[in-house]
Amino acid sequence: MNEIMIATKNIGKVKEFSDLFASRGVKVKSLVDFPNIDDIEETGETFVENAKLKAEAIATKFNIPVIADDSGLSIDFLDGRPGVYSARYAGEQKNDRANIDKVLAELEGVPTEKRSARFHCALALAIPDKETQIVEGTCEGRITEDLLGENGFGYDPIFLVVEKGLTMAQLSKDEKNQISHRAKALKKLDKLLQEREEFIR
Numbered sequence: 001m002n003e004i005m006i007a008t009k010n011i012g013k014v015k016e017f018s019d020l021f022a023s024r025g026v027k028v029k030s031l032v033d034f035p036n037i038d039d040i041e042e043t044g045e046t047f048v049e050n051a052k053l054k055a056e057a058i059a060t061k062f063n064i065p066v067i068a069d070d071s072g073l074s075i076d077f078l079d080g081r082p083g084v085y086s087a088r089y090a091g092e093q094k095n096d097r098a099n100i101d102k103v104l105a106e107l108e109g110v111p112t113e114k115r116s117a118r119f120h121c122a123l124a125l126a127i128p129d130k131e132t133q134i135v136e137g138t139c140e141g142r143i144t145e146d147l148l149g150e151n152g153f154g155y156d157p158i159f160l161v162v163e164k165g166l167t168m169a170q171l172s173k174d175e176k177n178q179i180s181h182r183a184k185a186l187k188k189l190d191k192l193l194q195e196r197e198e199f200i201r
Protein backbone atom coordinates (compact mmCIF):
# COMPACT_ATOMS: atom_id res chain seq x y z
CA MET A 1 0.00 0.00 0.00
CA ASN A 2 1.50 3.37 -0.91
CA GLU A 3 -1.68 5.43 -0.88
CA ILE A 4 -4.84 5.12 1.20
CA MET A 5 -8.21 6.86 1.08
CA ILE A 6 -9.62 7.93 4.44
CA ALA A 7 -13.41 8.27 4.23
CA THR A 8 -13.71 11.55 6.12
CA LYS A 9 -14.13 15.26 5.58
CA ASN A 10 -12.92 16.05 9.11
CA ILE A 11 -9.71 18.07 8.60
CA GLY A 12 -8.48 17.24 12.10
CA LYS A 13 -8.64 13.53 11.35
CA VAL A 14 -7.06 13.98 7.90
CA LYS A 15 -4.07 15.82 9.43
CA GLU A 16 -3.58 13.15 12.07
CA PHE A 17 -3.80 10.29 9.58
CA SER A 18 -1.37 12.09 7.25
CA ASP A 19 1.18 12.32 10.08
CA LEU A 20 0.53 8.78 11.31
CA PHE A 21 0.85 7.31 7.82
CA ALA A 22 3.86 9.47 6.83
CA SER A 23 6.09 7.35 9.07
CA ARG A 24 4.73 4.29 7.27
CA GLY A 25 5.52 5.73 3.83
CA VAL A 26 1.85 5.88 2.87
CA LYS A 27 0.20 8.96 1.33
CA VAL A 28 -3.25 9.90 2.60
CA LYS A 29 -6.15 10.95 0.40
CA SER A 30 -9.50 11.98 1.85
CA LEU A 31 -13.00 13.13 0.98
CA VAL A 32 -11.87 16.72 1.54
CA ASP A 33 -10.80 16.48 -2.12
CA PHE A 34 -14.28 15.25 -3.11
CA PRO A 35 -16.64 17.92 -1.74
CA ASN A 36 -19.52 16.71 -3.91
CA ILE A 37 -19.77 13.41 -2.06
CA ASP A 38 -22.50 13.65 0.55
CA ASP A 39 -21.79 12.61 4.15
CA ILE A 40 -22.57 8.94 4.73
CA GLU A 41 -25.39 8.76 7.25
CA GLU A 42 -24.15 7.38 10.59
CA THR A 43 -27.10 5.17 11.41
CA GLY A 44 -25.17 2.66 13.56
CA GLU A 45 -25.47 2.37 17.32
CA THR A 46 -21.75 1.80 17.84
CA PHE A 47 -18.47 3.28 16.63
CA VAL A 48 -17.71 -0.06 14.94
CA GLU A 49 -20.98 -0.12 13.00
CA ASN A 50 -20.53 3.46 11.82
CA ALA A 51 -16.88 2.97 10.81
CA LYS A 52 -17.87 -0.12 8.82
CA LEU A 53 -20.71 1.56 6.97
CA LYS A 54 -18.65 4.64 6.09
CA ALA A 55 -15.69 2.55 4.85
CA GLU A 56 -17.79 0.14 2.82
CA ALA A 57 -19.90 2.87 1.19
CA ILE A 58 -16.81 4.77 0.00
CA ALA A 59 -14.86 1.64 -1.00
CA THR A 60 -17.80 0.62 -3.18
CA LYS A 61 -18.13 4.08 -4.69
CA PHE A 62 -14.42 4.40 -5.62
CA ASN A 63 -13.59 0.69 -5.98
CA ILE A 64 -10.39 1.14 -3.94
CA PRO A 65 -9.26 0.25 -0.36
CA VAL A 66 -10.67 2.71 2.16
CA ILE A 67 -10.22 3.34 5.88
CA ALA A 68 -13.01 5.02 7.85
CA ASP A 69 -12.71 6.35 11.38
CA ASP A 70 -15.65 6.62 13.71
CA SER A 71 -14.66 8.12 17.00
CA GLY A 72 -15.91 10.08 19.96
CA LEU A 73 -15.84 10.86 23.63
CA SER A 74 -17.55 8.81 26.37
CA ILE A 75 -18.01 10.51 29.73
CA ASP A 76 -18.78 8.25 32.69
CA PHE A 77 -20.87 10.81 34.60
CA LEU A 78 -23.05 11.20 31.47
CA ASP A 79 -23.53 7.43 31.08
CA GLY A 80 -21.21 7.33 28.08
CA ARG A 81 -22.53 10.40 26.27
CA PRO A 82 -21.82 12.07 23.85
CA GLY A 83 -20.57 8.70 22.47
CA VAL A 84 -21.51 8.06 18.86
CA TYR A 85 -23.21 11.47 18.81
CA SER A 86 -19.96 13.32 19.64
CA ALA A 87 -19.74 15.25 16.35
CA ARG A 88 -23.32 16.53 16.53
CA TYR A 89 -23.78 16.73 20.30
CA ALA A 90 -24.90 20.37 20.26
CA GLY A 91 -26.69 20.17 16.89
CA GLU A 92 -26.44 19.15 13.25
CA GLN A 93 -23.98 21.91 12.37
CA LYS A 94 -21.11 19.91 14.03
CA ASN A 95 -19.61 22.81 15.98
CA ASP A 96 -16.65 21.80 18.18
CA ARG A 97 -16.97 24.81 20.48
CA ALA A 98 -20.74 24.35 20.96
CA ASN A 99 -20.18 20.64 21.74
CA ILE A 100 -17.55 21.52 24.34
CA ASP A 101 -19.79 24.17 25.95
CA LYS A 102 -22.62 21.64 26.20
CA VAL A 103 -20.38 19.07 27.91
CA LEU A 104 -18.96 21.64 30.34
CA ALA A 105 -22.47 22.82 31.22
CA GLU A 106 -23.61 19.26 31.88
CA LEU A 107 -20.60 18.67 34.14
CA GLU A 108 -20.88 21.94 36.04
CA GLY A 109 -20.24 21.34 39.75
CA VAL A 110 -19.24 17.71 39.17
CA PRO A 111 -16.08 17.01 41.24
CA THR A 112 -12.77 16.05 39.61
CA GLU A 113 -12.90 12.37 40.55
CA LYS A 114 -16.25 11.98 38.78
CA ARG A 115 -15.10 13.57 35.51
CA SER A 116 -13.46 10.45 34.05
CA ALA A 117 -13.84 9.92 30.29
CA ARG A 118 -12.26 8.19 27.32
CA PHE A 119 -11.83 8.74 23.63
CA HIS A 120 -12.79 5.82 21.39
CA CYS A 121 -11.71 5.17 17.84
CA ALA A 122 -13.01 2.43 15.58
CA LEU A 123 -11.21 2.00 12.26
CA ALA A 124 -12.66 -0.04 9.43
CA LEU A 125 -10.57 -1.08 6.44
CA ALA A 126 -12.80 -1.95 3.51
CA ILE A 127 -11.27 -3.49 0.41
CA PRO A 128 -13.56 -4.29 -2.53
CA ASP A 129 -14.45 -8.02 -2.53
CA LYS A 130 -12.74 -8.68 0.83
CA GLU A 131 -14.09 -8.89 4.33
CA THR A 132 -13.93 -5.55 6.16
CA GLN A 133 -11.37 -5.47 8.97
CA ILE A 134 -12.12 -3.62 12.22
CA VAL A 135 -9.80 -2.44 15.00
CA GLU A 136 -10.40 -0.20 18.00
CA GLY A 137 -8.38 1.99 20.35
CA THR A 138 -9.19 3.99 23.47
CA CYS A 139 -7.47 6.71 25.47
CA GLU A 140 -8.33 7.42 29.13
CA GLY A 141 -8.61 10.90 30.58
CA ARG A 142 -10.65 13.39 32.54
CA ILE A 143 -12.80 16.36 31.53
CA THR A 144 -11.35 19.71 32.67
CA GLU A 145 -13.43 22.67 33.85
CA ASP A 146 -12.07 25.05 31.21
CA LEU A 147 -10.57 24.87 27.73
CA LEU A 148 -6.80 24.63 27.61
CA GLY A 149 -4.48 24.41 24.57
CA GLU A 150 -4.71 25.15 20.87
CA ASN A 151 -3.63 21.92 19.18
CA GLY A 152 -5.66 18.98 17.92
CA PHE A 153 -9.40 19.27 17.26
CA GLY A 154 -12.83 18.43 18.65
CA TYR A 155 -12.89 17.86 22.40
CA ASP A 156 -9.08 17.98 22.81
CA PRO A 157 -9.05 21.30 24.80
CA ILE A 158 -11.15 19.78 27.63
CA PHE A 159 -9.61 16.28 27.68
CA LEU A 160 -6.95 16.00 30.38
CA VAL A 161 -4.34 13.30 29.86
CA VAL A 162 -3.88 12.70 33.58
CA GLU A 163 -0.38 11.17 33.51
CA LYS A 164 0.94 14.16 31.53
CA GLY A 165 -0.99 16.82 33.49
CA LEU A 166 -1.90 18.45 30.15
CA THR A 167 -4.94 18.49 27.90
CA MET A 168 -4.78 16.71 24.56
CA ALA A 169 -4.78 20.19 22.96
CA GLN A 170 -1.64 21.16 24.94
CA LEU A 171 0.29 18.17 23.60
CA SER A 172 2.29 18.49 20.39
CA LYS A 173 0.94 16.53 17.44
CA ASP A 174 3.73 13.98 17.89
CA GLU A 175 2.88 13.55 21.57
CA LYS A 176 -0.81 13.08 20.77
CA ASN A 177 0.06 10.61 18.02
CA GLN A 178 1.95 8.45 20.52
CA ILE A 179 -0.93 8.00 22.94
CA SER A 180 -4.20 8.70 21.15
CA HIS A 181 -7.11 6.34 20.60
CA ARG A 182 -6.53 6.79 16.84
CA ALA A 183 -2.82 5.94 17.04
CA LYS A 184 -3.57 2.84 19.13
CA ALA A 185 -6.21 1.63 16.69
CA LEU A 186 -3.86 2.22 13.76
CA LYS A 187 -1.11 0.19 15.45
CA LYS A 188 -3.55 -2.70 15.72
CA LEU A 189 -4.40 -2.31 12.04
CA ASP A 190 -0.68 -2.47 11.21
CA LYS A 191 -0.39 -5.73 13.11
CA LEU A 192 -3.43 -7.17 11.42
CA LEU A 193 -2.11 -6.19 7.99
CA GLN A 194 1.24 -7.82 8.76
CA GLU A 195 -0.50 -11.02 9.81
CA ARG A 196 -2.58 -10.98 6.65
CA GLU A 197 -0.05 -10.22 3.96
CA GLU A 198 -2.76 -10.61 1.36
CA PHE A 199 -3.96 -7.08 2.22
CA ILE A 200 -0.66 -5.42 1.49
CA ARG A 201 -0.26 -4.50 -2.12
Ligand SMILES: O=P(O)(O)OP(=O)(O)OP(=O)(O)OC[C@H]1O[C@@H](n2cnc3c(O)ncnc32)[C@H](O)[C@@H]1O
Nearest residue numbers: 008009010069070071072073086087153154155156
Ligand atom coordinates in the same frame (compact mmCIF):
# COMPACT_ATOMS: atom_id res chain seq x y z
O1 LIG B 1 -17.61 11.04 10.13
P1 LIG B 1 -16.43 11.77 9.59
O2 LIG B 1 -16.65 12.33 8.21
O3 LIG B 1 -15.15 11.00 9.67
O4 LIG B 1 -16.16 13.09 10.51
P2 LIG B 1 -16.87 13.46 11.88
O5 LIG B 1 -16.25 14.72 12.40
O6 LIG B 1 -18.35 13.44 11.72
O7 LIG B 1 -16.37 12.29 12.80
P3 LIG B 1 -17.17 11.24 13.71
O8 LIG B 1 -18.52 11.00 13.14
O9 LIG B 1 -16.25 10.08 13.91
O10 LIG B 1 -17.33 12.02 15.07
C1 LIG B 1 -16.22 12.11 15.90
C2 LIG B 1 -16.28 13.34 16.77
O11 LIG B 1 -15.65 13.00 18.01
C3 LIG B 1 -14.69 13.93 18.37
N1 LIG B 1 -13.34 13.36 18.29
C4 LIG B 1 -12.93 12.25 17.64
N2 LIG B 1 -11.62 12.08 17.74
C5 LIG B 1 -11.17 13.10 18.47
C6 LIG B 1 -9.90 13.51 18.90
O12 LIG B 1 -8.80 12.84 18.57
N3 LIG B 1 -9.80 14.61 19.64
C7 LIG B 1 -10.89 15.33 19.96
N4 LIG B 1 -12.13 15.04 19.57
C8 LIG B 1 -12.27 13.93 18.83
C9 LIG B 1 -14.80 15.09 17.38
O13 LIG B 1 -15.65 16.07 17.91
C10 LIG B 1 -15.44 14.45 16.17
O14 LIG B 1 -16.21 15.35 15.44
Ligand SMILES: [Mg+2]
Nearest residue numbers: 039042070087
Ligand atom coordinates in the same frame (compact mmCIF):
# COMPACT_ATOMS: atom_id res chain seq x y z
MG1 LIG C 1 -19.33 11.67 11.29
